[in-house]
Amino acid sequence: MSHEERFYDKVGKINGWDFGDLKVFSEGVEWDFVQEVKSRCNQTDMLLDIGTGGGEYLLKLSPSLLLAIGIDLSNEMIKTAKTNLRNSTVSNVRFFQMPAEALQFPNGLFDMVTSRHAPFSSNEVYRVLKAGGLFMTQQVSESDKSNIKKAFGRGQSLDEKDRTLQERYIQELQVAGFSHVQAFEYDATEYYERPEDLLFLLKHTPIVPDFGRDQNDFKVLNEFIETNTTEKGIRTNSKRFLIIAKK
Secondary structure (H helix, E strand, O other): OOHHHHHHHHHHHHHOOOOOOOOEEEEOOOOOHHHHHHOOOOOOOEEEEEOOOOOHHHHHHHHHOOEEEEEEOOHHHHHHHHHHHHOOOOOOEEEEEOOOOOOOOOOOOEEEEEEEOOOOOHHHHHHHEEEEEEEEEEEEOOOOOHHHHHHHOOOOOOOOOOOHHHHHHHHHHHHHOOOEEEEEEEEEEEEEOOHHHHHHHHHHOOOOOOOOOOOHHHHHHHHHHHHHEEOOEEEEEEEEEEEEEEO
């Protein structure tokens, strides 16, 4: 298990990934991933979600589908997803612990496969999709939260060229056999209402690796807040890309 996988497993155990109370808003967001997927669903469709986390996204999508299956590498995430499922009225969603590189499903089973902010195997996605099936993924771009990462002098993909991951995924999907691959991106301005909202983000995501490992991190955070506070909130950016690939 990689450092990042251990991080997510630990955090999933601690807080179940409840970002619902965060006071944050964005300007310039060009799509909502759930709505983009929903608009392409049919009620006869079977959908697989890779890296499903706590499964909240699938539970929202479930009325638009015949069956939805969510997988995640983290056992703790799947426990959370199963708890969320039990607490809902949804009956057509299932969750399994499973690696994205070895999907335990037969060829051509799914009408749609999705992955939001999670790695995937292009070859495996292609294999489990029906002919004409659709794969949709939203991912975090390298220049996401750029002012935060620069302030700390470390961060997720800090020294990587923007669009590196996007270009790699497009190439891998084309090599896997997808006939039509489209990519879209946006760079939105994001405002965190309170310092504690930004602190929650840094403690519960790997944007700044090992945030809080020394006291200087909190000094840097305070300086960052002073420098980037506007009347709308504490300013940073949210850069995302969306790939839609047809088999």
